[in-house]
């Protein structure tokens with residue numbers, strides 16, 4: 001599904017990602033964890049085509065993404081739910097979701113898709129006419145995830161979807177991610193909640209100062225003594 | 235003041251303000267979507283006014299038909315203007331990009347103004363259209379029916395823009411890009427295309443205004459930049475990002491000009507800036523700004 005092959009990413013002259021490789025397979029949930037400033041969001045934006053790696057290659061479904069504009073990648077099913085949500089504050093919930101289905105192919109199946117999103121987040125159905133600016137952080141996160149689902153992703157990248165949410169809501173969001181995964185969507189999950197992320201994921205990568213520090217099956221990473229003390233706080 | 239005269243001035247002011255509002259909404263749309271302050275906006279208005287005059291003069295077409303013919307062409311002009319001159323700046327750093335985009339539009343404004351002066355399109359500089367429409371009399375008040383027709387068309391065009399923004403996918407994307415460009419990119423929006431469409435629509439609104447300007451008043455090559463500045467004050471007065479505020483600002487400036495201009499035409503132009511300063515002192519974010 002996704003192959004990141006030895007990429008280096010810079011901001012101007014400053015290198016932030018060093019020789020990073022990772023892989024997400026069909027139907028997999030893969031998590032990328034790391035402390036603040038490790039380069040997780042940078043990696044995700046390189047995958048989405050918003051930033052371009054200076055060297056290395058990113059392949060999506062076997063094809064290099066170097067020549068594809070970000071909006072083309074979305075149309076191909078590579079969708080990111082970004083850090084900070086990046087919603088449209090002046091639009092209603094419904095209009096925000098509608099924008100998620102912007103690529104032509106998904107517009108045709110708008111209603112069907114919106115019904116599914118409302119099933120995942122029943123609260124959004126009640127609030128569909130409400131302007132997003134007046135919603136709570138948790139509700140906004142639901143809109144952001146729902147909006148990402150509207151374009152029929154094959155690979156969904158979630159950049160810290162649980163940040164700032166109360167524990168009960170975090171559990172709800174993780175439940176929804178599992179449900180999304182059951183619908184043949186591959187998932188790359190960026191998380192601070194390392195324990196929960198590794199519990200849910202099949203495999204995990206640990207990023208440290210832009211370098212890949214650990215990689216392996218989630219259960220193995222959860223059991224690793226060094227990782228436990230550094231990232232899991234246990 | 236005689237009440238009848240006051241009513242008359244109010245009517246004239248509102249009718250004048252409608253055309254201002256439409257052109258200002260166009261400029262505001264372009265700024266909101268692309269972040270570019272298009273200093274050539276008034277120039278496209280002026281140019282369209284001249285073309286409307288030429289079509290009317292040479293082909294003998296009804297001037298309103300001439301507007302219907304010319305204004306849509308300016309959608310294409312605006313679209314290509316964005317593609318050819320604004321988009322190439324997109325890869326620059328944010329602050330460099332905004333400064334260079336503003337300079338590019340200023341350069342185009344100056345070129346258009348000088349070229350129009352040179353071409354002079356057949357002798358005298360100022361062009362206007364002679365069209366006779368009977369004036370309606372309502373008691374002691376005269377209703378200038380020409381301006382009424384223009385006002386109705388302006389209202390229809392602004393309403394059409396609202397409906398477009400609210401009920402079409404492209405319109406929704408225009409709003410989305412205005413509110414969160416990075417978010418729109420991640421939703422699969424080709425934001426360059428939306429920029430060009432915004433330039434097209436905004437320039438179309440200016441061109442329609444230019445056509446109406448030549449019908450109910452006159453256009454000359456040097457009106458462009460002063461008009462752009464006036465629209466800018468209307469936008470800031472109404473509140474950045476609020477179309478309703480911009481429309482309100484347009485009408486207020488129209489009223490101010492009509493009322494003050496009655497006593498002293500020379501002050502009619504200045505009143506816009508005095509009003510702007512007065513309103514910003516009371517409401518720093520503009521009338522309906524958030």
Ligand SMILES: Nc1ncnc2c1ncn2[C@@H]1O[C@H](COP(=O)(O)OP(=O)(O)OP(=O)(O)O)[C@@H](O)[C@H]1O
Pocket residue numbers: 011016034035036037038039040041042043083
């Ligand atoms: N636009 C930018 N320009 C310059 N440096 C940047 C930019 N964005 C991020 N950085 C730097 O790149 C590094 C990685 O940032 P990034 O946002 O990818 O980290 P992250 O792992 O997502 O952190 P967090 O968990 O806080 O979201 C940081 O040192 C950050 O300061």
Ligand SMILES: [Mg+2]
Pocket residue numbers: 040041042083159
């Ligand atoms: Mg981040």
